[in-house]
Amino acid sequence: MYELAYSRPESLTEALALLAEDEGAQALSGGQTLMPVLRARLAMPSRLVDLQRLPELAGIRLVEGGIEIGAATTHAEVAASAHVRAVLPALADLAGGIGDPAIRHRGTIGGSIANNDPAACYPSALLALGATVTTSRRTLAAEEFFTGMFSTALEPGEIVTAVRFPACQRAAYIKFRNPASRFALVGAFVAQLPSGYRIAITGGGHGVFRWREAEQHLDGGGAMAAITEDMLDLGHFTGDLHGSAEYRHHIAAVIVRRALSTLA
Amino acid sequence: MTAMTAPMGKFGQSVKRVEDSRLITGNGRYVDDLVLPGQTYAAFVRSAYAHARIGAIDISAAEAMPGVVKILTGQDLVDGGLFALPSGWNLNSVDGTPARVGVHHALAVDTVRFVGEPVALVIAETRGQARDAADSVFVEYEELPAVVDMAAALGPDAPQLHPDIPSNRAFTWDIGNAAEADAAFARATRRVSLELRNNRLVPNAMEPRAINAEWRAYDGSMTIYLTHQNPIGMRLFFMMLLGLESENHLRVVSPDVGGGFGSKAPCYAEELVVAFAARAVGRPVKWTAERTESFLTDAHGRDHVTTAELAMDDEGRFLGLKVHTLANLGGYISTSNALVVSYMYATMLCGQYAIPAVHAVVEGVYTNTCPVDAYRGAGRPEAAYVIERLAHLAAREIGVDQAEIRRRNFVKAFPHQTPLVYCYDSGDYEGCLDAALRLADYAGFEQRRAEAKARGKLRGIGLSAYVEACGIGPSKLLASLGGGGGMWESCEIRVQPGGSVEVLTGAHNHGQGHQTVYAQIISERFGIPMDRITVVQGDTDRIQAGTGTYGSRASVGLSAAVKSCEKIIEKGRHIVGYMLGIDPGEVDFAEGIYTSAATNQTVAFTEMAGAAHAASSFPTDKLEPGLVATTFFDPPNFTYPAGVHVCEVEIDPETGVTEVVAFNAADDFGNVANPLIVEGQVHGGLTQGIAQALWENAVYDPDTAQLMTASYMDYGMPRADSLPEFGLAFWPSPTPVNPLGMKGCGEAGAIGSPPAVINAVCDALGIAHVDMPAAPEKIWRLCQERQEAL
Amino acid sequence: MTGITLTVNGREHVVEVEDRTLLVHLLRDELRLTGAHVGCDTSQCGACTVHVDGKAVKSCTMLAVQADGAEILTIEGLANGRELHPMQAAFREHHGLQCGFCTPGMIMMAIDIARRHPNPDAATVRAELEGNLCRCTGYHNIVKAVVAGAERMGEPA
Structure with missing residues (x-):
């Protein structure tokens, strides 16, 4: 890892100020993707601004019609949350399958979606469920995000603070694992919302x-x-x-069918 | 909370491991754990190119960076008198000329030949500073075309890696009798043939390679702490290559070693450079590989391309075998690889079968890839894969069951001289097959296949009957085949006045549980509790001689231990004879007690030990005081562990995912000293073999020769959830070649399992062959073809 | 350099670290607790697993400064003299280790698994061990050890 400085702000305001005053500063959430990147010397931020303990980014809240998850909520917390299990069990399942238990203890929903790895699990849930992303500046539909x-769509110095999902009992996520990394070679999130079916695919390669x-x-x-x-x-x-592209293309259809078949 | 207890040892019992106490409490001591006074840290500058001419190396910026102590380049090493890395085996080509060994400088001097080859070394005060400065060493490269594919490397348009080695061919070696094989094929009415690739693997011991080297200028001596399977052997290599004055000027310590699998047996460039650097800077230098470095530079395994043909009569009796193999050496010949690809491989091509006529040719080929060397099984898995795939095809060709074709061809009488050097000493191949088939409920398979089909899955069963050669020796035979050093093992037993025992052996434990098994066997012989026995390994200042651990050769060291025990017990008989005033011939010894049948008097082993040291109860001019015995055991023959593995897979035709749903193995390891430990060895071996068949694959880009699978993100390691629970049985035929009747078990799992898995996959799909690894997409495409064909 | 305070195995440490120092390097190099090992650089192998505030994490994937104020438990903090933690005892009893390099991480993860899944079955253990690589055992005996260790952890002391 290259030399860098670390800050742990006490408030969102302080965090935003730190990010604003240093162009090379980077937000650090759970760090489960960022740390290996830094260890490989593939990034050279001058400063890491730790968001993980910001009170504004914490917590899982039932809200009208759904649930709101603070950006610093770990995958383990989402997987174990009685609220999430009750309103959106497929999301709890998805979170419980990201990485491994140690990764889930640190990695966060905010960090995952801000990174938007093309093989990440969470983005498919946001897109399929029509979630909205709240940032330090605005609210965005997943599709815009x-x-x-x-x-x-995050601009420099802007951070994710929460994600809001609609309740949905008829949803499922299937991850077809890359045999080496265990990331999604392809992942499919299917949901049956009042407005109709929504299907999102991750792992395709372009996002x-x-x-x-x-x-x-x-x-x-x-x-x-x-x-x-x-x-x-x-x-x-x-x-x-x-x-190959052809294989992923085929697998996407297979796992969508399989995910749909669990909705009945 | 549970307290640890020390039991009495007994051969054949599942005694819990002695070494675990420190390892489960975080008290293991691995090389990277050690920090020496004045410690510095090293980081390598490595080539990003697979093949390039090195131009200017600019170290000025790096030298000026904080904490930098010294920077070394290849030329510095040459100027400092460091010798190039040798091939540890003398192999001759068919025409009698010696193998062409490309010069391998520990730091590349004018040319780099694989991605990751070290070019310079930075020594700094901290690990971070060394790494920072390594990034600031600027090397000019003139990129040259690179070659990965062996057939291409042998071709006329290929870039030549070494200036004096045309066609990149190091050797063309053969074994067996070509004329006899031709005659057998002429006679044969049926034949099967196969072209296969044995995929390249990265060993991936969980502890990365590491060294900490300390130079003492005042007497020109050095200590190196090295994670290695053979510290005593490395003392000789390092002494010679560094030009140290004598063995006594170099101490090599290999403390706890986190797995080897063959990859910690070679003499490596990096370690040699670090030792050189410690002398150059006069301070201890430590280097621990990062995992990416391990992927790029730990000697890889396998990587054969083979054509093989089996001649039969109408009943499927094997008459002749012809094999031609291209063995990928990588950019250089690693320490043992000339042995691994020749005598460790082709000698085993007959497998468990009485094949009268065989001829095999192996061509060693240089490519722009990481050097290859021993990896769990080292040649024997490659041989088992060839013959067991052919056996599977033979059953298809003749139209008989997989088990039946093997039964018809098994060696049935022992000793059995094969046409390929080896003489199998003992075995019961058919009994072992039956044991495996019972364990696997072979008879019930078709019902399971039908049940799977109802669930939309393709179920297949595959057999593999392997035999291998372990306990390498005798020395004279090895020397006649091109070896340089003795293949015996030593064991010194020192009995202290209080009756506790110190065991010194040149074998080396890196997970095999030597401390337990040595203590177990000696405890039983002496009749003393296991916690009175300390096993000392891995320190050349303490152990006189030895050859390390590889090739499942614990039986050799344990045999030496048993013989030393016998010497101690015999001396005790004389001491007790004096103590009791009777003839030593009238002294019996059992369960730790010397007894006089005539007088009913007894002397405990510990009392005898005290008397040996007190030296007052016997005339010291007739009997020396003290109680020490040393044995050098040179095995009269290899041992030949064998077994039958049965794999069942289910394939999801929609995704191509293959799941191993059952894996059963019946093995003949001869007598089993500790079933718990032996089963553990088998589990590990099976896992590596199954993983080779299904997931593991080191892939180089065919054009750039960049390693595409240089981390766990891309290299498919087996994980807990990808494996079944294994079913094991032992079917022992004790070997006569050592006093314990043990054959060795460390590599068997990795040898027998790959063909069992692939045979099962082929059975499920009804196809002749698929190359390893049977990755999902490959299998999905085969399923598609199968669908279209139906 | 930043000054941090953390409690490791019940003992408070006040240390100065470079901000870029990983937690595992603080433990190994500064505090000389060498039980946590570094087996990879991509957060896959789990040899460095320790507990931070009661949860298993990969100490190579966290900065030491992030652990300021945290309670850390490492493999060295489990046994009381010769008295082993039930999970340590189970690994020994079931031969759940060979070379021992992955073992500290395995045991720390196993305890975490047992806390989240009292009396887990073998399939659960296999799934939960996804982030811990072992090259020696084929996992067979590790799975047995974790099942048995979890059972013993659930028994009244």
């Missing part, structure tokens, strides 16, 4: 996206079993050592 791989053709198929009364990759643009996928 995620702008491509490792890319979000999380909605599979609108499949949503329309289902909303039009099409059979779950009839969903195939023929309805999915291959261009969403890239290939690597662990799976």
Whole structure:
């Protein structure tokens, strides 16, 4: 790791000030992605501003029609939360499957979505459920928030403070694991909302996206079993050592069907 | 809360391990744990290119950085008299010429030949400072074309790695009899053939390589703390390569070692450079590999491309075998690799079968990849994979069951001289097969297959009947094959006046539980509790001689221990004879007590030990005081562990994911000293073999020769949730070649399991072959083809 | 350099560290608690697992300064003299270790698993060990040890 300075602000205001005054400063949440990046000397922030203990970013709250999760909430807390289990069990399952137990004890929802790794789990849940992201400056729909791989609508000095999800009992997430990293080679979050079906795919390579053709198929009364990759643009996928674009494309359809079949 | 207790040892019992107390409490002592007075830290500057000419190296910026003590380049090492790394085995080509060994400088001098090859070393006050400065050493490279594929490397357009080695061919070696094999093929009515790749693996001992080297200018001596399987062997290598005055000027200590699997047996460039650096700076220098460095530079395993052909009669009796293998050496020949790819490999190609005529050719090929060397099984897994895949195909060709084809061809009488040097001493291959089939409920398989089909899964079963060669020796045979050093093991037993025992052996424990098994066996012989026995290993200042641990050779060291015990007991008989005033021939010894049958008098082992040191009860001109015995045991033959592994897989045809749903193994390890430990060795070996078959694969980019799988993010390590619970059985045929009847068990799991898995996958899909690893996408595509064919 | 205060195995330490120092390096290099090991650089192997404020974390994936004010428990803090923690005893009893390098991390994770899943079955243990690599044992006996150790942790002392 290159030399850097570390700050642990006491309040959101202080954190924002630290980030504002130093262009090279970077927000640090759970650090479960950032630390390995720093150890590999792939990033050189001058300062890390630790958000993990900010009171403004803490807590899981039931809100009207759903649930709000503070950005500094760990995956383990989400997985174990009685509130989340009650309103959005699929999200608890998703959180309980990220990384491994030690990673889940530190990694946070805010950190995960701000990083927007194209193989991360959380972004698919936000997109499929139509979650809204609250930042230090504004509120954004998930669809506006995620702008491509490792890319979000966050501006310099802006941080995620909370994510709000609608309640949804009929939702499921399936992760098809990369056999080495155990990240999602492909992941699919399916949800049946009052407005209709929503399906989000992660792991494709360009960042999380909605599979609108499949949503329309289902909303039009099409059979779950009839969903195939023929309805999915291959261009969403890239290939690597662990799976070609064609394979990921195929797996996406398989796990969407399997996820849907658990909704009944 | 549970207190630890020290039991009496007994051969054959599952005694709990002695070494665990320190390891489960965080008191293990691994090399990186050690900090010496005046400690400095080293970081390597490594080539990012697979093949390049080195131009100017600018160290000025790095030298000026905080904490930097010294920076060394390849030229500094040459100027300082450091020798190049040798090949530890003399192999001759078919035409009688010696293998062509490319010059391997510990720090590259003019050319780099694989990604990660060390080019310079920075020594600094802290680990961070060393790493910071290493980033500021600027090396000019003139990139050269790189080659990864062996066939391409042998071709006319390939870049040549070493100036004096055309076609990148180090050797073309053969074994067996080509004319006899041709004749057998001419006679044969049926044949099967196969082209296969044995995938390259990264050993991944969990403890990364590490060294801490300390130079004493006042007498020109050095101590190195080294995570290694063979500290005594390394003393010789380092002494010679560094040009130290004598063995006594170098102490090598290998304390707790966090796994080896062969990857901590070579003499490595990095460690040699660090030792050189310690002398250059006059302060202790420590280097611990980061995992990425381990991936790039720990000697890799396997990487063969083989064509093989088996000739049979109409009943499927094996008549002849022809094998041609390209063995990827990497950029240089690592310490033992010339042995691994020749005699450790091709000698085992007959497997458990009586094949009268065999011919095998191995070509050693240089490529722009990390050097290859021994990895768990070291040649024997590659051989088992060839013959067991062929056996599977033979069953298909003849139309008989997988078990039946093997039964028809098993060696049935022992000793059995194979056409490939070795003479199998003992075994019961058919009995072992039956034991494995019972364990696996082979008879019930078709029902399980049908049940799986109803769930949409393709279930397959695969067999593998392996035999291997362990307990390497005798020395004379090895020397005749090209070896340089003796293959015996030593054991010194020192009995203290109070009756406690110190055992010194040149074998080295890095997870095998030597402290337990030595203590267990000696405890039983002497009739004293295990906690009175201390096993000393891994320090050349304390142990006179030895050859380390690899090749499942604990039986050799334990045999030396048993013989030393016998010497102690015999001397005790004489001492007790004097004590009781009777003839030593009338003194019996059992369960720790010397007894005179005539007088009913008894002397405990501990009393005898006291008397040996007091030296007052016997004439010291006739019997020396003290109680020490040393044995050097040179095994009269290898041992030949064998077994049958049965794997069942279920394949999800929609995703191509293969799950190992059952894995059963019946093994002949001869007598088993400690079943708990032996089972543990098998579990680990099976896991590495299953992982080779399904997940592990070191992949270099074919154009740039960059290692694509240089971390756990991309290299598929086996994890707890990817494996079944194993079913094991022992089917022992004790070997006559050592006094304990033990054969060795460390590598068996990794040898037998890969073909069992692939045979099961092929059985599930009804196909002839799929290369390892049977990764999901590959299997999915095969399922698609199968679907289309139906 | 930053001054921090943390409690390790019940003992308070006041230390000065570079901000970039990882917790595992503080433990190993400064406090000389070498039980936590570094086995990778990508947070995959789990050899460095310790408890921070009662939860298993990878001490290579956290800065020492982030542990300011925290309670740390390492492998060295489990046994009381010769009296082993039940999970340590279970690893010994079931031969859940060979070379011992991954073992401290395994045991710290196993205790965390047992706290979250009293009396876990083998499948749960296998899933929960996803972040701890072992190259020696094939996990077979580790799984047995964790199941048995968790059971003993649940028994009244």
